[in-house]
Amino acid sequence: MPMPLGPWMRVAITVAGVASLCLAGPAIAREAEKGARKGKQPARSYGQYLVEQTRTLHPELIGLDLHATPPNAPHPVVIASLDRDRVGRESDLSLVEVVKTSKPAVAVDTETGQRIEVNVPLYDQSGNTIGAMQAVYVYAKGEDEAQFLSRAEALGGEMQRQIPTAARLVQLVRPTEGLDIGGTQSLPTTKEVVSGKALTENEQEGYAEAVKNVAGVAPANSKGSPNDSIYIRGIKLNLFSNYRLNGGVPVAGVITMPNEDKSRLETLKGANALQFGVASPAGIINMITKRAGENDVTSFSGAVSNFGQFGGTFDVGRRYGDEGQLGLRLNGSATRLENGVYGLGGDGEFASAGLDYRADRLTLQGDFEYYRKHVPEQAGISLLDPVNGKVPITPVPDPRSLLSGPWAIYTPETTNAQVRADYLVADNFKVVAELGRSYSDRSRFTTRIGGYDIDTGAGGAVRVSTVTQNYRNSFGMLEMQSALSTWVLGHELTFGGSVTDRRAETPLNRKEFILPQTQNIYDPIALAPPVFKGAPTSLPLQISRDGGVYAYDTISFHPQAPKLLLGIRYTEDYENNGKAYDPVSCIKCGPNTSWIALPSFGALWDAIPGVTLFGSYMEGLEAGGTAPANAYNANEILPAQVSTQKEVGIRTSYFRGVHASVSLFEIDKANAVTDPNPNPYCGGNPMCYVNSGQINYRGLEATMNAELTRLFTLDIAWQWLRAIQNSPDPKFNGLAPENTPRSIGNVRLGFRVPWVSGLTLNGGASGVTSRYVNFQQQGSIPGYVLYSAGASWVVSNHALNLRRLTFLLSVDNLTNLRYWNSVQTGTYGIGMDRTIKATVKMDY
Structure with missing residues (x-):
């Protein structure tokens, strides 16, 4: 909701901020002086x-x-x-x-x-x-x-x-070492953490495999894609704003993000987005990097799959200085990539360094990551044209058959750098500053096959486009956290400002070229590389920048009374898609600046020991979607839009060994669709990717983690969802969006084998209901249930000076089911055959 306020509002915000600091200054100084009189604070x-x-x-x-x-x-x-x-x-x-x-x-x-x-x-x-x-x-x-x-x-x-x-x-x-003063850990939100064995099992696979059992997570791409993408609560995460490194810089997601240097992955939902500025209401994937601990770390691991993929990783952590003030954590990996498709072998490398320096009141942290891949991409299978208003659903072909060619090389690489400083001014007042930048580049061929015979698979027209893209995300943040009391009220207050600048360049852009060869999707042939004609085009620089101030206060009255959250973010949003404004053909083009107030409030109540009730309402600014390759305005990024989310829930650990949560949520967000009819946003051309009203999501989400006995553990996650488009276009209004299942869930059972020390066996199942193939509900792909099994054996070997030796074995898709993994932007995503992976990790 843009607010018609001029430059005076910027002055007012600045004056208010300075006044707040002036008012707080004497109190802060007195607290710091008290601390100085007491002498050095012991660690x-x-x-x-x-x-x-x-x-x-x-x-x-x-x-x-x-x-x-x-x-x-x-x-x-x-x-x-x-x-x-x-x-x-x-x-x-x-x-x-x-x-x-x-x-x-x-x-x-x-x-x-x-x-x-x-x-x-x-x-x-x-x-x-x-x-x-x-x-x-x-x-x-x-x-x-x-x-x-x-x-x-x-x-x-x-x-x-x-x-x-x-x-x-x-x-x-130390007093500043990542300890939260402002109350961000007690927000009335849904937060799920993946760490430990789940990350180790999915080293060299990426974040999507690690979080696949989180409630409400669904795949968006074909299994084994070099650039993973997921849905949370029915909404696809934006690849350029929803993946954060240590809660800071948004990573540009042109490549599967590695787990090797991560201590945990946090799936943050609800009011958590208040801290992040532009983000999807579905959730944030917050990737927390490893740090050097008090004990030295030296680990090596190797993994191999039944498809021939193999690779190794290392993890080294050391502290230096008389009191271990300086820490260094190094991680790296190299992998021969084989995702199961014949002829799609490639390679991937990763390296990272994490530094931290601890003083009595100051902590400095720095992170650097570099990762790349060089691997061909599989072709996508397009939906067939509707017949009498219904899209015929294509039978699932062999997922291991190569439909494109070794020439379809994908060469993404990403470099992330971030620094952070925490300074404890007084015991109850901390200042945090953070700067970061993410560079991502990619060149790719996008291959789609359509118009084939649904029975024989023959005659498929092969359309190929190619693009080179450069992305740069920059982030800066200054934040103050304070814990204080006013009469009978306790406050955990956070006040800060942040700015995020996202830039996308497309120096080479070739639209679809039809190969002279046709392809049989059931019995494919080797395709010759495309020979493009004419000079390539380019897209103008696209800029999306949001900067603003935010404040939120967690207010407590009594240990047995509810805590309240009050918050607001006031943001200046600047959007420029690089196109010239035209009052007829491009009314939304050209630079545009708006000021937006985004409120948030909620409550958190420990009703009885072990039972917590929570509720929240938030408004957020969501980054615009990127037009798919088959759209008229391919690769264009749409402007940011306001979204809202309401959530109520309950968390409990009342019963011994059981942790459970249930939440109801409602989300309203912009509805980006590819319009098959002529659209004025694209100068009257069809297949235009454009916002068309909103989508309303209402859902129920539940998780349970239970230690049934000393030997058995049970984990369950489930989500029910109803999604409806509220669009001014009658083609879409009142219908469900594409690739949005009504229900999704998984269950896992673990068994600690009592007669073999350190051995744990596990088995599980995950299921997804049917999903519509487009925004017009012209067909649906069937649901599926996949079964998995695994084992973990942890031993020590003093002869080899090994502190811990870990063997991991996992089998996905036990029954070798053929299934459609997803469907979006007119293209099927295919699941993979039975996958077996073994990992050995040595901790010295």
């Missing part, structure tokens, strides 16, 4: 930080200890406690038993009868038992002991979400 372990932070959120606790076995220690000890004198003491036998059996224990103090101690297992984010937690509460005779057990288990669930590994608990942290 503390991450576990100690968690304990002390938890106590502020749960004042009912009168004691809290974390027990774990530190690296190179023989027995569990107290690694963190509200009573610091207890740190370092050996754990008593009752707590050791909890660690061994993963069974909780409850005991009332026999001397006073007024304290109750609850010992529960302590888990990391991957679900591994890493120790025990002891929570102590005030107790009155006759109270139900089960309620205290429920509280402690819920508390353990909160801890688990913040513990990446056991080693992290004993590592030192």
Whole structure:
């Protein structure tokens, strides 16, 4: 909703910001002065930080200890406690038993009868038992002991979400080291994290394989594509704005983004987008890079698939300096690529470096990544023309047959660089600054086959286009985080400003050329390379820039009362598609600037121990879609549009060993379609990619992670979705969008084999319902269910000086099903045959 406000508004915003700093300055200075009088603030372990932070959120606790076995220690000890004198003491036998059996224990103090101690297992984010937690509460005779057990288990669930590994608990942290002051971790939103084994299994495969079991995630491209793309909540993520590196620079997604240097992948939905400016309401994939820990890291791994793909990776982390102030993490990989299609072999390389420097009140972080691929691309199979208003659905051909040729080379490469500084002005006030840039280039051939005989597959017309594109995303952010109180209210306040500049150049653009050969999609032949005629064209530089200020405040009244979120982002959006304005043929062309206010609010309530209710409403600015290769305005990027999202939900860890969430959401966003009829946006030409009204999405999303017994784990994710176009064009109005399933879900069962130490077996199934092939509901591809199985075996080998040796085996599409993976922009995406992958990882 553009606001007709002139330059005076920029002045007003600047004056307000300066005034805020002036008002806050004396208080900040007094806090800093107090800290200086107290002397140098001692470093503390991450576990100690968690304990002390938890106590502020749960004042009912009168004691809290974390027990774990530190690296190179023989027995569990107290690694963190509200009573610091207890740190370092050996754990008593009752707590050791909890660690061994993963069974909780409850005991009332026999001397006073007024304290109750609850010992529960302590888990990391991957679900591994890493120790025990002891929570102590005030107790009155006759109270139900089960309620205290429920509280402690819920508390353990909160801890688990913040513990990446056991080693992290004993590592030192400085006051600024990534610890959130402004309350971003307590937003009323949906957030799912993929880490640990899931990332290791999908090294050299990319992010899409790692997040495929997250609720609401659906594929957008053919299986094994060199440039993965996904849908979340029925909406395709924008490849140039929805993938963030450490919450900062948006990575230009011209290539499958690697996992080798990532500690975790966060799928952020809902009000999280308030922090990111232009983004899709569906979600953000936030890629968190690895850092050097207190313990040296030296790891090597190798992977091979049944299609002949093989590759290796390395991971090295070291800290330098008397107090380990400087950290360095290096990662790299090289892979011989084989995605299952005969004749599509290629190569891919990746290298990264992560640096960090820790001072008492200052932390500096820097990241550099480079990755590339050199691999041919498979041809896409186009939809056949409608017959009596219905598109005939093509039978699935052999996914391993090459339909294009070795000449269809795809050569994407990406370079990302980012730096960040965190400075703790006072114990409750932090300033964060961040700068980053992502460069991506690609040259590709897009091959599509249409007009074939649906029964024999013969006579397919082969259309080839080629393009060279350069993308540059720049990002800058300055943010202040503060925790303060006003009377009876507590505030976790964040105020900041950011600017993102996205530029796209297309110096070479050849539109579709029809080869003299035809192709049989069921029995293909080797196609000769295209011989283009005439000089190539180019597209003008396209610029999309958003800059603005934002503020949000998480307000707390009482530990048992709801927390409220109030936020707003005020953005200046600049769009320039490089075309000249014409009042008749191109009314939306030329530069355009608008100011947009984007509010957000929500609530978060811990109704009872282990049960949290949340709700939110947000408005966001969504980056425009990119016109597909078969559109008249191919490769053009549409202007950004405002989207809205409402969400209510519940999260629970009330039942022992079970973490579950259910949420209802509604999203309204711009509806970008390829109009088959003449359209004024493209000068009256058909096949124009243009916004046509909005799409309304309403859905129900649920996840559950359960440790059923010591031996069995169960993971379930499911989504139901109804999507309807609200368009001024009667061809689309009231119909469902393409490639949007009504339901999607997966289930996985894990079994820890008790008679073989370190061995875990797993099996699962994932399913998708039917999806319409276009925005006019002229046909649908059938749904499918895929079955998978795998094994993980972790051992140590002292003879080889190996701290840990991991063997991973995974099998996807066990039944070798032939299926359409997706359908979008008039082209089928094909699934792949049974895929077997084995990985060996050595940690020294």
